[in-house]
Amino acid sequence: MARMKVTVAYDGTEFAGYQVQPSGRTVQGTIQAVLQKMHKGEPVGIFASGRTDAGVHAIGQVFHFDTHMEIPSEAWGKALNAMLPNDILIKDVEMVSDSFHSRFSATGKEYHYKILRSKQPDVFQRNHMFHFPYSLNVEDMKQAASLFLGTHDFTSFSSAKSEVEDKIRTIFAFDVEEEGNVLTLKVRGSGFLYNMVRILVGTLLEVGQGKLKPKEISAIIKGKDRALAGKTAPANGLYLFRVDYADKTE
C-alpha cells in the first residue's frame, strides 16, 4: 500500500461543502467516486486537512488516501483530472510515508478572503468575492488585524455550533491587502475553529465601518463570548489557500 498526498483546488459554488453528506453534491464524494471507479469498484476513503463549508473555495486543500495501485505521481494527477468535473482540479500528487496524515501532520493553514468594494456588484465575481459597497477604513482594519497575532483563546470567534473543547489557536500572520477595488484578507495560523475566519473577517468589517474601534479587539478576545464579535462573513469570499506541513516528505 502507498499513501498519496494530494493538493486540490475547487470552486465551492456548486458543492454542498467538502464533506460527504446523506444528500447533496460534495467535493469528497465526487473525488471518492472517481477513485472508486479507478479502483474497479473498491471504495477508497480520502482524508482532508479539514472540511470547508458550502460555497467556500479551495486553492490548496490537501487530502491523502491509501492505494495498492502502482501509478507514478504525475500520472495520478492526469488520470484524476480527466475524470473529475471542471470545478475540481488536482494540482499535485506525491507519495508520502505512512506516518503522514493530511489533518494531524498539518502545522498551519492559510485562508484568504476577498472583498469587492465596487459600488455595483460584478456578475462574474458573484460567487468568488463578497461584494461590500460601503466605505471602509482600511488602516483601522490593518491595525485591528495585527491585534489577533499570537496565541489566544478564540471562543469569541467560534461558531456556537463548535464542539471543540480547546479553543486556543495561534495566528502567525494577518494581512490586509488592497489591489484596485479588491481587498484581500490573508490569515495564517496553527489552525482555525469552525467559522473562525469568517467571524474574524466580519469583525474586521465592523472595524472598517467604524462600528468597532481597533483597540476593542483585545477586550472581545478576552470576553470569550461569540456575541461580542462581528457577524459571520458570507462563504463566497473565502478560500483555503494553503495547508502547511513541517516537512514535505514527512
Added chain:
Amino acid sequence: MARMKVTVAYDGTEFAGYQVQPSGRTVQGTIQAVLQKMHKGEPVGIFASGRTDAGVHAIGQVFHFDTHMEIPSEAWGKALNAMLPNDILIKDVEMVSDSFHSRFSATGKEYHYKILRSKQPDVFQRNHMFHFPYSLNVEDMKQAASLFLGTHDFTSFSSAKSEVEDKIRTIFAFDVEEEGNVLTLKVRGSGFLYNMVRILVGTLLEVGQGKLKPKEISAIIKGKDRALAGKTAPANGLYLFRVDYADKTE
C-alpha cells in the same frame, strides 16, 4: 409611453442564451418576467442590440422597452436589480426618444475574448475564459488581426447557419492584449455575423499555433468559404463589451 434604454451585464453561464426559447432559462425571458411583474401582469417586450449564445457573457449589452410607468431612470435600475437574479445586473437606464432602437440605431459593437494561457486550468475561471495551455506566437496573432481591419465580405467567418444575405461588415479595431497569462482579443466593428467573433478568434488561434500564416488571412477572406477559416472558439471566453450609438440621446 416612454422608451427606456437599458445597459445590462450578465454572466451567460447559467443561461440557454439571450433570446427567449420554448424552454430553458434565458436573459430576455428573465428580464421580461420581472418587467411584467412591475407592470402588474401586463407583458412587456424588450428589444436587444442582438442576441448572444448560450454561455456567452455581456458587460454592456443594450436593450430598450416601452412603458407607461413614470419612474425616474435611476429608480428603474434599482427596482429591476432588486428583483433580478444576481447573474444579471442592470448597469444604466436612461429615457430615450421613440426613434431610438437598440438594434437599428447601433453604429457598432465591441466584443472581447479572454484566453487563459496557464498550463493548468483555473477552476474559478472555467466559465469565464477559454483555457488554452499550448504555445502561441502572439506577434503573429497581432499581425493577422490587423489584416481584418476595414470592410470585407465575412462569409468565411460566418456560421453556415447564418441566414443573413449581406455578409459585408467593417472592422474598426482588432487588438490582441497580453496581461500576465491572460490574452484578451478586442474587436470593434460595424456589426458581426452569427458566430463571427468566435470564428475570428479560432482563426487567430490557428495563426498563433503556426497552423496558418498571417499572410494567409487575405486569401481566407477572399475565398468566401467557411471551411477555410479556423474552428469556432468556445462560448465561455466571449463578452459583448459595448454597443455604440451615434448619439446617446438619439
